Amino acid sequence: MTTRTLAPGAGPALGRRPVPWPRLAWVTLRQRRGALIGVSIFLGLFAVYLVIMAVIQNNAYAAVAACHPASALKCQQLNNAFYRNYWGGSGSVIQSGGAQTTSSLMYAVPVLLGAFLGAPALARELETGTFRFAWTQGAGRTRWALSTLVLPAVLLVAATGAFTAIFWWYFKPFIADGQVSVMLPLGFALLGVAFAAWTLFAYSLAAFLGTLLRRTVPAIVAALVVYIALAMETATAIRPHYAPPVTVQGWNNAGGAGWVISSWVKAPNGQVLNQQAISTLSQHLPASVQNSPSPDAFTNWLTQHGYTLWQSVQPDSRFWQFQLTEGGWLLVVSAALIAGTVWLVRRRGA
Amino acid sequence: MNVIETRALAKRYRRTWALRDCTLAIPGGHIVALVGPNGAGKTTLLTMAVGLTRPTAGTLTVLGSEPPGSPAALDHIGFVAQDAPLYRSLRVADMLHLARNLNRRWDQRRAEDRLERLEIPLRQKTGDLSGGQKAQLALTIALARRPALLVLDEPLAALDPVAREDFLASVVAAATGDGISVVLSSHVLAELERVATYLIVLTRGQVRVCGPVRELIATHGAGLEEIALRHLRAQVPSSRTEAGR
Numbered sequence: 001m002t003t004r005t006l007a008p009g010a011g012p013a014l015g016r017r018p019v020p021w022p023r024l025a026w027v028t029l030r031q032r033r034g035a036l037i038g039v040s041i042f043l044g045l046f047a048v049y050l051v052i053m054a055v056i057q058n059n060a061y062a063a064v065a066a067c068h069p070a071s072a073l074k075c076q077q078l079n080n081a082f083y084r085n086y087w088g089g090s091g092s093v094i095q096s097g098g099a100q101t102t103s104s105l106m107y108a109v110p111v112l113l114g115a116f117l118g119a120p121a122l123a124r125e126l127e128t129g130t131f132r133f134a135w136t137q138g139a140g141r142t143r144w145a146l147s148t149l150v151l152p153a154v155l156l157v158a159a160t161g162a163f164t165a166i167f168w169w170y171f172k173p174f175i176a177d178g179q180v181s182v183m184l185p186l187g188f189a190l191l192g193v194a195f196a197a198w199t200l201f202a203y204s205l206a207a208f209l210g211t212l213l214r215r216t217v218p219a220i221v222a223a224l225v226v227y228i229a230l231a232m233e234t235a236t237a238i239r240p241h242y243a244p245p246v247t248v249q250g251w252n253n254a255g256g257a258g259w260v261i262s263s264w265v266k267a268p269n270g271q272v273l274n275q276q277a278i279s280t281l282s283q284h285l286p287a288s289v290q291n292s293p294s295p296d297a298f299t300n301w302l303t304q305h306g307y308t309l310w311q312s313v314q315p316d317s318r319f320w321q322f323q324l325t326e327g328g329w330l331l332v333v334s335a336a337l338i339a340g341t342v343w344l345v346r347r348r349g350a
Numbered sequence: 351m352n353v354i355e356t357r358a359l360a361k362r363y364r365r366t367w368a369l370r371d372c373t374l375a376i377p378g379g380h381i382v383a384l385v386g387p388n389g390a391g392k393t394t395l396l397t398m399a400v401g402l403t404r405p406t407a408g409t410l411t412v413l414g415s416e417p418p419g420s421p422a423a424l425d426h427i428g429f430v431a432q433d434a435p436l437y438r439s440l441r442v443a444d445m446l447h448l449a450r451n452l453n454r455r456w457d458q459r460r461a462e463d464r465l466e467r468l469e470i471p472l473r474q475k476t477g478d479l480s481g482g483q484k485a486q487l488a489l490t491i492a493l494a495r496r497p498a499l500l501v502l503d504e505p506l507a508a509l510d511p512v513a514r515e516d517f518l519a520s521v522v523a524a525a526t527g528d529g530i531s532v533v534l535s536s537h538v539l540a541e542l543e544r545v546a547t548y549l550i551v552l553t554r555g556q557v558r559v560c561g562p563v564r565e566l567i568a569t570h571g572a573g574l575e576e577i578a579l580r581h582l583r584a585q586v587p588s589s590r591t592e593a594g595r
Contacts, residue, residue: 018421023451030448031437128438132431133488136400137452138424138495144452347404 019139024147032152035117042113043159047166050102054170057086057099061173079177087174099174106167106190110160111227114202117152119219122345123210135345145345149207149338156203160196167195182319183259185235192323197330202227204337211344234326242325245312251299258315268306351414353378353499353531354399359408361394368394369555372408376533376548378499380562381525383546384535385578391555392535393432396503399533400429413498425454428492428530432504434485438477442487445476449491461494482513486520493524500524502534506541518545543574551581558582 029036064082067075088098122145125131135141168191174180180187189198205226210219245261265273273281282290282298289301299309314322352375359372369391376382384392397403398410401419416423436445442465450456465472468490470483479487485505492500502521506514522545525532536542549566551559558581559566563574570577 017454019452019454027448027451030440030444034439129431129433129435130437132397132402132429133435133437134452135402136424136427136429136431137449138421138454139452140419140421140424 018143021143021147024139024143025151027144028147028151031148032117032121035120036152036155039113039117039156039159043163046109047163050166050170053086053099053102054166054172057170057173060086061176064173065176082173083179087179099171103171103186103190106195107231110195110199111202111224111231113156113160114199114204114227115206115220115223117156118203118206119210119223120216121148121152121207121210122341123214123216123219126211126214127216141345142342145342149204149341153200153203153334153338157196157200160199161193164191164193164195167191178257181257181259181316183314183316183322185239185259188239188259188319188322188326189231189235192319193327194323194330197327197334198231200334201230201330201337204334204341208337208341208344211341211348239322239326240314242322243314243318245314248311248313249308251309251311258313258318261312261314263309263311265302266308266310273307351378352376352411354410354412354533356395356410357408359395359398359410360406361391361398361403362406367555369398372552372555372557374550374557374560376531376550378531379529380531380548381522381546382531382533382548382550383539383542383574384533384550384552385539385542386535386537386552387582388537390537390552392537392552393503394555395552396429396501396533396535397431400427400501426498427501428495428497428499429501430485430488430492430503430505433508434488434505436476436484436488436491438475440476441472442470442474442476442479443472445487446472446491446494449494453495455496457494457496461490464490464493480513481508482510482516485509485513485517489517489520489524493528493530496528497530500530500532502532504535504537506536506538514541518542521545539575539578546574549574549578551578553582 060082064075064078067078069075070079086098087100122131125134131141134144137144171180171187171191175182175187182188182191188194202223206219206223209222209226210216213219213222240259240261246258251263265278267273285298285301289297294300302309354376355374357373359369360367361369372391372395384395386392394403398405399412399418401417401423410418412418412423413426416426437448440448446458446461450458462472465487468483468486470479470487476484476487485508489502489505500521505517505521509517518541521532521534524530534542546563548562549559550557559577566577567574570580572580
């Protein structure tokens with residue numbers, strides 16, 4: 001057979017323009033359709049529950065808020081009943097669990113959604129061998145990987161952002177009442193931009209680990225471990241340092257004013273008492289104070305005897321500052337993880 | 351123009367060399383049979399040619415002087431990997447649409463006509479296709495991209511004899527009809543004997559034979575299979591030292 005002429009341009013000449021992004025977006029949506037529908041159904045059902053409960057709770061709380069004077073026994077009972085029913089959740093079946101349980105469950109949502117959507121993004125291609133198809137098409141693997149990683153991330157942030165708005169409405173009575181500070185770890189990560197930012201982080205982390213480990217299930221497990229470790233470290237050790245805490249005199253036990261980082265007692269001579277000194281002191285109080293049913297008896301006795309009470313607090317007014325700080329660094333870390341994933345894709349061999 | 355050209359190409363996976371000191375030039379316009387036993391380095395060579403793997407040492411260019419994996423190289427090389435990986439959950443029509451959106455050049459008519467001739471329904475799920483149909487679908491997608499070079503890695507391994515015949519006939523038709531250069535690997539030479547115009551024998555990561563079939567037959571005075579076998583056998587005694595770390 002004689003050598004045939006080679007015709008690389010066997011069709012119309014190709015311009016320099018690469019495969020346009022909308023076409024790659026179609027590919028990503030088609031490939032991830034099942035996972036995206038799964039996430040939508042999960043968030044949708046959860047949102048419907050939150051909306052129903054939000055209407056019920058906000059109506060119930062309106063009655064509590066309208067009750068005057070707030071210190072009246074009738075109003076106190078109404079308030080207690082509200083918390084019993086909707087916070088602790090001992091009411092009807094639909095409320096079972098209550099806001100306390102619901103918000104605890106909410107903590108798992110970012111990492112579950114992120115790992116579910118992120119881990120298989122590239123790991124499945126590597127597991128099934130389809131990357132050898134995807135990465136040898138005209139679009140090239142870099143553009144394909146960017147589309148595969150970024151588009152679901154954007155959709156996920158939009159969906160969880162909208163979800164936060166619904167949760168906020170649901171959670172509003174407890175914040176308005178001043179019982180729960182929005183700065184507390186309990187609420188902070190579920191409000192503002194933090195919820196969407198943590199979801200984005202979980203997604204990027206799982207996608208990165210999936211590409212690194214080339215397996216979906218180990219990637220999900222590894223992402224869970226890293227996520228939980230970082231989330232706990234953030235709530236206890238990192239978040240309190242976004243801004244120097246404010247030192248205030250007096251112990252505000254009612255909460256609502258902010259997140260109390262630490263509290264201490266100063267003796268009349270200006271010396272700070274350690275834990276042991278305080279417990280020794282409390283054991284040598286007069287019987288009238290020791291046996292008093294009031295929880296404030298000890299602190300009242302301390303102030304009467306020249307001791308001063310101090311607290312280090314992150315006030316509620318810093319909510320958005322802290323939200324943007326946390327959202328900001330999570331966004332930077334997520335972007336770095338996605339860039340790292342693309343880098344792994346680019347250097348990965350068959 | 352050489353469709354694949356390598357110089358002192360080598361690839362090491364951890365501590366084993368999959369390919370060593372491989373220098374060859376495959377001219378365009380051929381149906382090239384890349385033959386060798388399992389583990390000879392055929393897949394390694396082909397995946398490097400399509401840009402999926404990077405060489406450990408040496409150089410490799412495709413379609414003249416393009417680096418593998420570059421936009422120009424990707425545009426003009428149709429690749430079907432071993433076992434023809436496709437998205438199992440997608441319907442055939444979606445698989446075509448997907449490939450169309452991943453490429454700058456796409457001939458939808460040609461793809462649909464081809465599948466109709468092969469009686470592969472567009473509504474069928476890719477995962478439910480038979481091995482032969484799956485290979486044909488992968489080939490259809492590769493051809494609809496109107497490539498200059500078609501690279502097929504062990505395309506016949508999973509097929510029954512009838513499907514092998516049909517598949518090879520499709521490849522020959524594409525090569526002669528559209529002037530596409532074809533490189534296909536196999537560990538069995540028998541099927542390729544009638545279609546190959548260029549032979550490369552690879553064992554233990556090194557090239558043993560490389561040349562147009564006509565010349566090889568003229569110089570060796572033997573059939574293609576015999577030439578290949580002779581070279582495969584000749585290398586066995588020395589192979590032990592070669593494989594040493």
